[in-house]
Amino acid sequence: ANMILLTHNxxxxxxxxxxxxxxxxxxxEEVQELEKEFNLVFLVKIIDRLDWxxxxxxxxxxxxxxxxxxxxxxxxxxxxxxxxxxxALMEVDVVTGALVCTETGRRFPIxxxxxxxxxxxxxx
Amino acid sequence: xxxxxxxxxxxxxxxxxxxxxxxxxxRTVLELGCGSGCVxxxxxxxxxxxxxxxxxxxxxxxxxxxxxxxxxxxxVELFQADLLSAWRPRGNIDVLLFNPPYVPTPxxxxxxxxxxxxxxxxxxxxxxxxxxxxxxxxxxxAGGCLYMVALDSNDPHDIASEMSARGFRTKVVKKRKAxxxxxxxxxxxxxxxx
Numbered sequence: 001a002n003m004i005l006l007t008h009n010x011x012x013x014x015x016x017x018x019x020x021x022x023x024x025x026x027x028x029e030e031v032q033e034l035e036k037e038f039n040l041v042f043l044v045k046i047i048d049r050l051d052w053x054x055x056x057x058x059x060x061x062x063x064x065x066x067x068x069x070x071x072x073x074x075x076x077x078x079x080x081x082x083x084x085x086x087x088a089l090m091e092v093d094v095v096t097g098a099l100v101c102t103e104t105g106r107r108f109p110i111x112x113x114x115x116x117x118x119x120x121x122x123x124x
Numbered sequence: 125x126x127x128x129x130x131x132x133x134x135x136x137x138x139x140x141x142x143x144x145x146x147x148x149x150x151r152t153v154l155e156l157g158c159g160s161g162c163v164x165x166x167x168x169x170x171x172x173x174x175x176x177x178x179x180x181x182x183x184x185x186x187x188x189x190x191x192x193x194x195x196x197x198x199x200v201e202l203f204q205a206d207l208l209s210a211w212r213p214r215g216n217i218d219v220l221l222f223n224p225p226y227v228p229t230p231x232x233x234x235x236x237x238x239x240x241x242x243x244x245x246x247x248x249x250x251x252x253x254x255x256x257x258x259x260x261x262x263x264x265x266a267g268g269c270l271y272m273v274a275l276d277s278n279d280p281h282d283i284a285s286e287m288s289a290r291g292f293r294t295k296v297v298k299k300r301k302a303x304x305x306x307x308x309x310x311x312x313x314x315x316x317x318x
Contacts, residue, residue, distance in 0.1 A: 011210050020213055021212075114202050114204055119209075
């Protein structure tokens, strides 16, 4: 169980004031690199689902460089660049840190690779 | 009835649904209220090519699920959340799995303890599951489907008609007698546009 960038991309702030459209900002304390099976078919299909700008922003925070600046620039036949994309999306794990709601400033802690997105009683 | 009965029924139903699921080539599978994670672990072993996500409100459940996933050598992305509250509503879910707290109980019982939260479903046993129906249209992908556990007492016909009004079909894919009740596995998926 890991907080990888694919998971981050699927999530939004649960705060009732938040728009449900913006990515959460990553604060990374402890990060580890994993090894996950490279599946080009899956990768190509999941690209359509991503908020690409949010992914790039989060990748930069985790020091993943050299990613295409838009989905149009992705060359699916270039194995090296696809493997780089796979690595950034699936293999960089934020073990400790936080996901921050940019609209309210609320921090959702990540511990043991698990983000805690629960609201407090007074936020419900 | 034993709590584990519904898990086994759920797994049996998903086993039978595998041809349907494999044909759809899902990319994202999410289990809400995953508990110990058995259902996701099962599906992750049989369905290739998808990323599996599982969430629960209970931190102890998440730790148990993590152990189950490790023991079964499946990779599942875990997070702690209240249902779909932190999930981006952008048609990102191909298969949604939910074994909700479905037992009809007084409202107070729903939050009386961690363990009660796993089975106490309030009025008609519907108060938790009802929270995900309104946003299903935004969360399920075009070919996406929800599989959920229900009791007869949850009024599945009412669920079917509520979801029909939203453009979804509902089917009981499996059913088993449990004590004096029937446990059901419902499948809810988008009606195809004509």
